[in-house]
Every structure is written in structure tokens, then in C-alpha cells.
Amino acid sequence: MAEIPALHPPIIPYASGMLDTGGVHRIYWETSGNPDGIPVLFVHGGPGSGTSPNQRRFFDPARYRIVLFDQRGCGRSTPHGELADNTTPHLIADMEALRVALGIDRWLVFGGSWGSTLGLAYAEAHPDRCLGLVLRGIFLCRRSEIDWFLYGIRAFFPEAQRKLAEFIPEDERDDLLGAYHRRLVDPDPAVHQPAAFEWATFEAACSTLLPSPELVAAFGSEKTALPHSRIEAHYFVNDAFLPDDGLLAGVGRVRAIPAIIVQGRYDAVCPIVTADELARAWPEARYVVVPDAGHSAFEPGIARELVAACDRFAATGAFG
Numbered sequence: 001m002a003e004i005p006a007l008h009p010p011i012i013p014y015a016s017g018m019l020d021t022g023g024v025h026r027i028y029w030e031t032s033g034n035p036d037g038i039p040v041l042f043v044h045g046g047p048g049s050g051t052s053p054n055q056r057r058f059f060d061p062a063r064y065r066i067v068l069f070d071q072r073g074c075g076r077s078t079p080h081g082e083l084a085d086n087t088t089p090h091l092i093a094d095m096e097a098l099r100v101a102l103g104i105d106r107w108l109v110f111g112g113s114w115g116s117t118l119g120l121a122y123a124e125a126h127p128d129r130c131l132g133l134v135l136r137g138i139f140l141c142r143r144s145e146i147d148w149f150l151y152g153i154r155a156f157f158p159e160a161q162r163k164l165a166e167f168i169p170e171d172e173r174d175d176l177l178g179a180y181h182r183r184l185v186d187p188d189p190a191v192h193q194p195a196a197f198e199w200a201t202f203e204a205a206c207s208t209l210l211p212s213p214e215l216v217a218a219f220g221s222e223k224t225a226l227p228h229s230r231i232e233a234h235y236f237v238n239d240a241f242l243p244d245d246g247l248l249a250g251v252g253r254v255r256a257i258p259a260i261i262v263q264g265r266y267d268a269v270c271p272i273v274t275a276d277e278l279a280r281a282w283p284e285a286r287y288v289v290v291p292d293a294g295h296s297a298f299e300p301g302i303a304r305e306l307v308a309a310c311d312r313f314a315a316t317g318a319f320g
Contacts, residue, residue, distance in 0.1 A: 006304040007057035011066075018078075019069075019098055023085050027094050028076035029069040031102070033061035038131070038314055039104045041095065042068045043111030043119045045137075047240075048231030049224070050075025054298070058110065058306050063314040067107070069098055071118075074227040081227045083185070083234045087241040092122050099129060108313060110306075112136030112262075112297045113270055114232075117240060117247065123257060124250040132258040132319070133285075134309055136302060137267055137295050138275035140247050141240035145274060149203075150176045156268040157206045164202040167195070181237050184230040192226060199229035206268050209294035251281045259285040260309045260319040264293030264302055286319045 016030035033056070040059055044051050051068040059066045070077040072086045072094065095118075099107065108131045111119030116135040123130045139145060154161035165173050172179040183195035197220050204212070204219035218224060235241070243249075259282065263275035272289065279287040288309075293299035297306065309319050 004298055004300055004303045006300065006307045007054065008060055008307065009057070010053065011056055011061050012053075013056075013068075019094065019101060021072075021085075021090075021094060021097070024079060024082060025072045025085060025090075025094075026078050027069055027072065027098065029067065029098055029102075031065060031067050032056050033059060033064045033066040035065055037061075037063050037065040039065045039067060039102075039107035040310070041099075041107050041109050042066065043095075043109060043115035043122070044068075044071065044075075045111075045113035045115045046074065046228055046232055047071060047091075047114045047118075047235045048074045048228040049114075050077075050227070058297075058303070059310050060314055064108075064310070065104075067098070067102065067104075069094070071231075073231050081230050083231065086231065086234065087238070088118065088121055088235075089241060091118055092125050095122050096126060096129070105129075106131045108132045108134065108310075110134040110310070113139050113295065114141070114235075116270075117141045117242075120247050120254070121242065123254045124247065127253050127257060130254070130257050132260075132313055132317075133254065134260055134262070134306065134313075134319075135278075136262045136297055136306060137270045138261060138263060138278050139270040140245075140274055140278070141235070141242060142244050143239060145270070146177065146236050146239075148271060149269060153206055153268050156266075160202050160205040164198055167198045177233065177236055180229070181233040184226075184233050192230065193222065196225040196229040199233070200225040203228075203269065207295040209264070209266055209292065209299060212296075215296065248277065248281055251278070255282055255284050258313070258318050261285050261287045262302060262305045262309065263287075263289050264295060264299060265289050265291050266293065267295040269295040
């Protein structure tokens, strides 16, 4: 990834471990920055993408205790690509268990894309545990948004969407989600790995305002493509284990929490209309539209706004 000046310098964790969930899953976590700083939880996207070292760099390491974790089945969590007991309520429970295990009373919750979905769901379930919310590239995982991702996005990325569709036999293309899900859960690598590559590289190709071959290559790697695509399709076929419009309906539970919504104007993966709906339902939240950005958190303008928001919160406890 090209260097982004807005980010804080690279850092390494001072602690890491595996959280035992009491079932088959074990959750990787790490902490970096200042052990006595403001606790912040980074909630990664996907579902199923996992964390990366650059995600620590949105936060001033002198002022934040930075917590990253890999959600069930992805990144360094085990078992890799596992779908059993992998639902939104399970992930929320993992976040709470991690908070308790790390001895944190309240933390800032930071999430983008699917991370905005899960971060908001966590906050609505545990508002008393949130110091604030930083939400980026808003995705509420409603059926209309999933349909846009698989079909409507061709309005902006026809080549990428056509490649996604044409991987599937013509008689199955009226249900791309079902067709891909069947292949991604197939135990045969000769079936699931090519499908995972197509799904993951499609998403990466649509995630930046300007083409990013590096992002496409990273998403298409064998290690990343399968858990990302398999877990994402699993959540999508199950409507993220959330009622449609449930997160919007629950916004009243978090309106007193300091919050900022950062959205790329030309985000094709999670179109701005969803962020606009959330901002209208949550007038107390600060709403920032980045005029020259797509979806990725590492778009220069989005990274700049996210870092500035976290720096401001560390200094004042607010985003205004």
C-alpha cells in the first residue's frame, strides 16, 4: 500500500493472545500504543477480512491503548473459515468478553464497512460501554444493500460486476448470492477457492476511487480470499443475523454517545445513501462526507478525516 501521510507511524503490539470463547472458536487479539491510554477497539470489515498492521495507525500511540481483534474464522483467529457459531450475536459477545478480559471499563469503538455494522450493533447492545463511535463507509447489511453490492454496483463498475456474474453458469445468475454461497461452503478446494478469488477480487476492484492493483492482489491471496468470501456470503445469506432496518430502529439507544460518521462521496460498495439515512436518524452525530474518495479506509481523504477525528477525541472527548 502506498504510504498515506495522515496515518501515525507504524507500531508493534506490546501484548497479544487468543481469547477462548468456550466453543470451537479462539479469537486473536492484540494491544499496542499506550497501556494507560484511552482504550479504542478497531472493528474490521468483511465480515471475514481480518486485521492488518496499518489499522493500528489511525490512532496516536501516545494517547490510545489500541485493541485489534480478528473476528471468528478469519485473520489469526481459529479455526480458519469456520461458519459454525459464527453470527452477529456471537461477535458482539466476543467483543464484550474481550473487554472484560483486558480489564477495560469503556472504550471508543471504531469500525468501517461491515465494521460499522458490527460496531453499531455492539453499541446498541452495550451503550454504557462506549466512550464514542467512529463509523466509516456505512453498511447496515439490509437486503437492499446486499442486492446493490452484487447487482446495482454495475452502474459504476460494469466490468467487475460482469466478471463476478460470468463466473457463474447463466442459469444461476438470477441469484448470485446463492450461487456463490453454495460454492464457497463446498469442502472441495477446487470448487471453493476459485469462487473465493472471484468474490474477493471483485470487492477489492470496487473499493477505491482509483484502481489499486495492490488491494486487489491482497484480497485475492489464498490466505485472505477464502475466509473473507465464505464468511461474507454466510452473513449475507442470513441477513447478518439482524432484522431488516433493525440498526436504524435502534439508533435511539446510542444518540447520547459522541459519534462521527465518515463517508466517501463516491463509495460504490456502501453507497452514501445509507450514511445519509443514518445521519438523518442520528442528528447528534457529526457527519463528514469526503468529496474525493471511494470506500477504502485508506483513501487519503478518508484516512485524514479518521485520524483527525481520533486525535480530536483524544484531546477533547468529542468530535465537533
